[in-house]
Amino acid sequence: MEEMSHPNDFFPATRMRRMRYQAFSRRLMRENRLSSDDLICPLFVIEGNNKQEAVASMPGVNRLSIDLVLREAETLLNLGVPAIALFPVTDPDKKSLSAEEAYNPDGLAQRCVRALKDALPELGIITDVALDPFTSHGQDGLLNDQGYVVNDETVEVLCKQALSHAEAGADIVAPSDMMDGRIGAIRTVLESHGYTNTRILAYSAKYASSFYGPFRDAVGSAGNLGGGNKYSYQMDPANSDEALREIALDLREGADMIMVKPGMPYLDIIRRAKEQFGVPTFAYQVSGEYAMLKAASQNGWLDEQQVVMESLLAFKRAGCDAILTYYAKSAAQWLKQL
Ligand code: PBG
Numbered sequence: 001m002e003e004m005s006h007p008n009d010f011f012p013a014t015r016m017r018r019m020r021y022q023a024f025s026r027r028l029m030r031e032n033r034l035s036s037d038d039l040i041c042p043l044f045v046i047e048g049n050n051k052q053e054a055v056a057s058m059p060g061v062n063r064l065s066i067d068l069v070l071r072e073a074e075t076l077l078n079l080g081v082p083a084i085a086l087f088p089v090t091d092p093d094k095k096s097l098s099a100e101e102a103y104n105p106d107g108l109a110q111r112c113v114r115a116l117k118d119a120l121p122e123l124g125i126i127t128d129v130a131l132d133p134f135t136s137h138g139q140d141g142l143l144n145d146q147g148y149v150v151n152d153e154t155v156e157v158l159c160k161q162a163l164s165h166a167e168a169g170a171d172i173v174a175p176s177d178m179m180d181g182r183i184g185a186i187r188t189v190l191e192s193h194g195y196t197n198t199r200i201l202a203y204s205a206k207y208a209s210s211f212y213g214p215f216r217d218a219v220g221s222a223g224n225l226g227g228g229n230k231y232s233y234q235m236d237p238a239n240s241d242e243a244l245r246e247i248a249l250d251l252r253e254g255a256d257m258i259m260v261k262p263g264m265p266y267l268d269i270i271r272r273a274k275e276q277f278g279v280p281t282f283a284y285q286v287s288g289e290y291a292m293l294k295a296a297s298q299n300g301w302l303d304e305q306q307v308v309m310e311s312l313l314a315f316k317r318a319g320c321d322a323i324l325t326y327y328a329k330s331a332a333q334w335l336k337q338l
Contacts, residue, residue: 032316034309036080036335040126040282041328044218045069045088045112057214058287059294061326063089066112070119072329079332083124085174085324086112089219090133098142099134103160110168117169126201127165129158129186130177138216138224140177140233149233155182159189166195174201174259178233184253201282202255205243205269208234211262211288218287243269244276251279259324262286264311267318274319283315285325293327305334 019025044063046053051065064072073084088108094101101107109127116125131154132140141154154177162173173190175182183202190198208231216222235242247258258277260269261284274281293311297304308327315323325331 032313034313034316034331034335036332037082038312038316038320038322039081039328039332040083040085040124040322040324041076041081042085042087042324042326043069043072045086045108047091047108055214055218057217057291058326059298061218061290063218066108066115069112070115073116073120073123076329076332077120077123079329079336081328081332082322083126083172084116085126085128087128087215087219088112088133092220095134095136095224097136099131099157102131102134102157103164105164105167107164110164113165113168113170124171125169126172126174127162127170129162129165129173129175129182131157131161132177132221132225133219136224137228138221138226139228140230141179149179151179151181154179155185158182159185162186163189163193163195166190166193166198170198172199172201172257174203176203176206176261178203178206178230178235180249181253183250183255187254199256200254201257201259202247202250203261203284204247204250204255204258205260205266205273206234207237207262207266209237209262209265209286209288211265211286214287214291237265240269240272244272247273247277251277256280257282257321259284262289263315263323263325264289267314270315270318270320280321281319282322282324283318283320285311285315285323285327287326290326305330309334 019029046063046065048065049067052062052068055061076084086109090101113125130140132138137143139149141149144150158175158177165173183200250258257280259282260266260273263283263285270281270283293307296302308331312323312331
């Protein structure tokens with residue numbers, strides 16, 4: 001063709017590939033970075049001494065007795081991870097309909113917090129505020145005669161639980177229960193007891209997700225839940241505007257940070273939340289996401305380090321300030337090697 005006869009007659013006005021050509025200019029224009037400062041490690045706690053149990057559906061993740069949690073926490077602290085999130089595994093005989101064990105000052109979570117704050121005061125400790133590890137039916141709240149999770153009665157128990165965590169020394173309490181009004185109620189209780197600096201990380205946009213399956217195995221709530229579901233309090237995965245309403249409410253009630261959960265399938269929610277509110281925004285790369293990445297890696301189908309680091313960077317790009325991930329330790333180790 002006449003007009004294409006000389007290749008130099010035509011060139012793209014902008015060559016996007018020019019900046020990608022060498023590592024130095026790729027580095028200069030990189031918009032987002034992951035650091036160990038962005039990572040929070042969830043840990044499952046069990047009774048006993050020097051005891052660890054593998055979680056079958058989460059290869060590489062173990063339930064740990066408190067002494068081993070201390071060792072793991074020290075490793076994480078040395079790797080630059082700022083905080084951990086504790087999930088206690090309650091013995092079946094301590095579970096009940098009214099979940100009294102949730103606010104036992106000598107409960108597993110409370111003892112673990114005290115041991116951690118004693119040994120590693122600079123490590124941030126996040127506790128889970130929800131009743132599912134403590135109810136005999138595996139729901140996050142108390143049930144009425146019809147099997148419905150009752151809101152306001154549950155919030156009263158959540159307040160006792162959150163207060164017991166603060167008294168044990170928790171830096172951040174994280175309600176993951178999705179009851180209405182619980183952030184305001186917990187904030188009031190904390191303030192009235194002098195815990196003005198205890199932070200609240202609100203699981204504001206927590207979806208009724210099937211990606212939580214391995215977690216329910218890990219804490220032993222799956223069997224109790226049976227065929228039950230959490231649709232009457234966790235959010236419908238079809239919704240996005242509703243997440244913003246949840247977040248607005250939690251912020252008005254006194255949340256310091258908000259969370260979107262699960263993570264990877266909900267990056268659009270993170271982006272909308274960050275744009276609309278501009279508050280500390282966290283995400284939870286949940287158990288099922290871990291299981292997918294791990295299974296594909298173990299099969300040799302994906303390069304584990306590459307896909308994990310890509311997934312965590314994607315959270316940053318979406319607008320996350322910090323990410324709860326079972327890959328926190330590995331990611332912090334990989335970041336050190338880079
Ligand atoms: C329950 C709770 C769940 C998770 C954290 N807290 C499960 C659920 O709502 O059934 C899931 C975390 C994960 O899957 O990694 N309060």
